[in-house]
Amino acid sequence: MSKPKVAFFDFTSCEGCQLNKLNFENDLLDMLKLVDIVEFREAMDDTADEYDIAFIEGSISSPTCVERIHDIRRRTKILVALGQCAVSGGINAMKNDQPSDWVREEVYGDDKYLFPSLPAMPVRAVVKVDYEVRGCPMSAPEYLHVLKSLVLGRKPEIFDHAVCVECKLKENECVLDKGMFCLGPVTRAGCDALCPSFGQYCTGCRGPVSNINKNGTIEMLKAHGFSVTEAMKRMKLFNTNDMEKSISWGNR
Amino acid sequence: MSRDLSINVHHITRVEGHGNIVVDMKNGVLNKAQLDIVEPPRFFEAMMKGRSYHEAAIITSRICGICSLGHQIASLKATEAALGLEISEQTKKLRKILVHGATFQSNVLHALFLAAPDFLNVGSVFPLVETHKEVVLAALRLKRLANDIGDIISGRAVHPITLVPGGFTRIPTEDELFDLKMKLVEQGLPDVNFAADVLKSLAGEIPVFERETEYISAHSEDEYALYDGDIVTSDTGIHPVEEYLNITNEFIVPHSSSKHAKFSRSSYLVGALARFNNNHALLHPPAKKVATALGLEAPNYNPYMNTVAQMVEVVHCIVDSIDLIDQLLEDGLKKEKPNQQPTRYGRGIALTEVPRGILFHDYTYNRQGIIEKANCIIPTGQNLANIDNDMRKLVPEIIDEGKEAITKKLEMLVRAYDPCISCSVHMLDVEFIE
Numbered sequence: 001m002s003k004p005k006v007a008f009f010d011f012t013s014c015e016g017c018q019l020n021k022l023n024f025e026n027d028l029l030d031m032l033k034l035v036d037i038v039e040f041r042e043a044m045d046d047t048a049d050e051y052d053i054a055f056i057e058g059s060i061s062s063p064t065c066v067e068r069i070h071d072i073r074r075r076t077k078i079l080v081a082l083g084q085c086a087v088s089g090g091i092n093a094m095k096n097d098q099p100s101d102w103v104r105e106e107v108y109g110d111d112k113y114l115f116p117s118l119p120a121m122p123v124r125a126v127v128k129v130d131y132e133v134r135g136c137p138m139s140a141p142e143y144l145h146v147l148k149s150l151v152l153g154r155k156p157e158i159f160d161h162a163v164c165v166e167c168k169l170k171e172n173e174c175v176l177d178k179g180m181f182c183l184g185p186v187t188r189a190g191c192d193a194l195c196p197s198f199g200q201y202c203t204g205c206r207g208p209v210s211n212i213n214k215n216g217t218i219e220m221l222k223a224h225g226f227s228v229t230e231a232m233k234r235m236k237l238f239n240t241n242d243m244e245k246s247i248s249w250g251n252r
Numbered sequence: 253m254s255r256d257l258s259i260n261v262h263h264i265t266r267v268e269g270h271g272n273i274v275v276d277m278k279n280g281v282l283n284k285a286q287l288d289i290v291e292p293p294r295f296f297e298a299m300m301k302g303r304s305y306h307e308a309a310i311i312t313s314r315i316c317g318i319c320s321l322g323h324q325i326a327s328l329k330a331t332e333a334a335l336g337l338e339i340s341e342q343t344k345k346l347r348k349i350l351v352h353g354a355t356f357q358s359n360v361l362h363a364l365f366l367a368a369p370d371f372l373n374v375g376s377v378f379p380l381v382e383t384h385k386e387v388v389l390a391a392l393r394l395k396r397l398a399n400d401i402g403d404i405i406s407g408r409a410v411h412p413i414t415l416v417p418g419g420f421t422r423i424p425t426e427d428e429l430f431d432l433k434m435k436l437v438e439q440g441l442p443d444v445n446f447a448a449d450v451l452k453s454l455a456g457e458i459p460v461f462e463r464e465t466e467y468i469s470a471h472s473e474d475e476y477a478l479y480d481g482d483i484v485t486s487d488t489g490i491h492p493v494e495e496y497l498n499i500t501n502e503f504i505v506p507h508s509s510s511k512h513a514k515f516s517r518s519s520y521l522v523g524a525l526a527r528f529n530n531n532h533a534l535l536h537p538p539a540k541k542v543a544t545a546l547g548l549e550a551p552n553y554n555p556y557m558n559t560v561a562q563m564v565e566v567v568h569c570i571v572d573s574i575d576l577i578d579q580l581l582e583d584g585l586k587k588e589k590p591n592q593q594p595t596r597y598g599r600g601i602a603l604t605e606v607p608r609g610i611l612f613h614d615y616t617y618n619r620q621g622i623i624e625k626a627n628c629i630i631p632t633g634q635n636l637a638n639i640d641n642d643m644r645k646l647v648p649e650i651i652d653e654g655k656e657a658i659t660k661k662l663e664m665l666v667r668a669y670d671p672c673i674s675c676s677v678h679m680l681d682v683e684f685i686e
């Protein structure tokens with residue numbers, strides 16, 4: 001089999017996911033043996049007409065973004081959303097909660113319509129997404145898993161259990177017990193419980209699990225003296241779009 | 253002599269974010285030479301309001317992945333100033349090591365992966381894997397080392413985890429710090445000296461161009477200012493950080509979704525070259541030696557030399573990290589808890605040097621520790637007017653070299669500034685209406 005042609009694209013984002021992907025210095029040269037990087041604007045001048053796998057970072061937040069992502073979808077066989085901005089709108093979507101006109105006026109004054117802007121959307125709101133790598137920044141273990149599977153022609157596995165599970169496996173001291181407001185019980189695993197492993201609470205950067213145990217969660221929050229409203233607010237940090245639409249935790 | 257020239261580089265490569273270079277010359281008259289910033293604005297202000305002091309650094313970190321540590325540092329310092337949170341000497345030293353790691357990571361990435369291909373006439377670093385394997389490997393090792401600093405002290409290099417107002421959620425062990433120091437000594441120093449030698453052999457490819465401008469950076473009496481200091485400008489001297497708005501004077505131009513800035517002149521320069529010009533006397537001797545070897549002498553008015561100044565700083569950061577680790581190990585690491593007992597509420601202003609230049613964060617908190625107002629001024633935004641001014645001087649000087657050569661030199665110029673466009677369109681600077 002010839003090496004798959006891989007391309008990377010960035011939309012509205014901090015480019016942290018792209019950077020994170022360059023952080024496997026020890027494996028980087030080996031990886032280059034397995035794939036052929038044909039387009040990657042931040043690192044190279046070349047462009048290509050077609051790709052086997054396109055990795056997309058960032059959310060869709062302007063009319064130009066919409067056009068570009070359509071063009072990429074037409075050229076690629078597989079499309080992978082890289083990081084929470086691309087998967088759910090990520091931190092960019094926090095602005096969706098505010099009146100757009102007012103926000104623009106505050107920043108640009110009379111020139112508010114100089115730079116077209118849309119609500120920050122996930123890539124899947126506009127074109128079909130085949131696979132996702134979650135996290136802000138995208139979780140390194142999951143990225144390597146998806147990349148390897150695709151290169152080998154396999155279907156990557158999708159995680160849908162809570163960060164708590166990974167955290168217990170690592171035998172970390174629970175940060176909830178230390179008085180921190182941790183979202184680990186409702187956040188999707190796949191990061192190896194990175195934040196609690198460093199003494200910090202989970203901010204929910206990989207988004208909620210699809211099946212939240214509502215009653216259990218509410219009990220657990222209450223037991224630690226935290227409110228459901230506050231939990232929702234914190235979860236919105238990286239997941240405003242998800243929290244608005246599909247998920248309701250009942251008595252807010 | 254009448255000449256026409258039209259250049260439009262759409263989405264310039266090997267820079268962070270989206271920008272276009274536009275040049276328009278008719279009959280020898282330069283109508284336009286500018287960098288258009290076309291990145292969609294991100295409206296961070298809408299995200300900050302109503303968030304607690306625990307979250308400020310988590311949010312502003314996401315303005316930019318490459319500068320995430322710098323944003324966290326500026327953010328934490330602003331929060332600590334606003335809430336009256338004292339931090340320990342140990343916290344300060346650990347943060348300084350992190351700043352060094354982030355600075356040399358970014359500088360290595362820029363000088364060796366993004367800028368060097370121009371000197372070797374290739375379009376990316378990938379062909380160099382074949383032709384210049386040793387230097388690519390050295391650069392990768394340096395990058396790894398910078399990431400090790402981030403991983404060990406802060407959990408990860410992109411959007412660090414352990415930094416919180418008042419301190420750290422986890423203190424590294426003495427063994428971890430000792431291992432880090434050994435790597436810096438045994439691997440970091442030889443690798444950076446080798447990389448500097450390679451850069452020296454390529455120095456002939458750096459375009460000759462000069463335009464004196466105002467140079468603005470942080471300044472400290474005791475050290476080459478990165479983590480902290482006052483503001484210093486080459487035109488007007490030292491100013492306290494509280495005066496930053498008088499210095500940055502942001503304004504809107506139609507060709508850029510990022511605001512521009514100016515102080516004493518129509519533009520000013522921030523970043524490694526400004527720091528070098530203003531503070532070179534405080535560099536560690538090995539860094540000074542490399543500067544001399546690379547032909548960098550203060551004051552230097554060639555913006556292309558920013559890349560060289562970045563390399564000099566890599567040496568300084570490695571040497572200073574070793575010093576700081578020695579001090580920490582000598583004093584013994586204490587298992588300190590972060591100090592999160594606010595003693596006041598109100599406004600806090602802070603600066604820090606990030607790889608691309610001086611960065612300001614300014615927050616106002618209410619009595620519940622919730623953000624009411626936020627402002628954040630980014631290095632790339634401060635450099636944009638200066639880039640345009642450089643282009644306007646450069647294009648007529650090289651007009652005889654032909655379109656292709658001119659385009660390349662303009663791209664190299666923009667790259668030399670190492671612009672970070674995601675940062676520049678963060679748009680945090682708004683007054684909230686209650």
Ligand code: SF4
Pocket residue numbers: 013014015016017018057058082083084085086090091135136137138314317411
């Ligand atoms: S998901 Fe996070 S790290 Fe990735 S681009 Fe978005 S803000 Fe940056």
Ligand code: SF4
Pocket residue numbers: 135136163184187188191192193194195196201202203204205206207
């Ligand atoms: S622990 Fe939570 S916040 Fe941290 S990386 Fe994992 S999902 Fe994201």
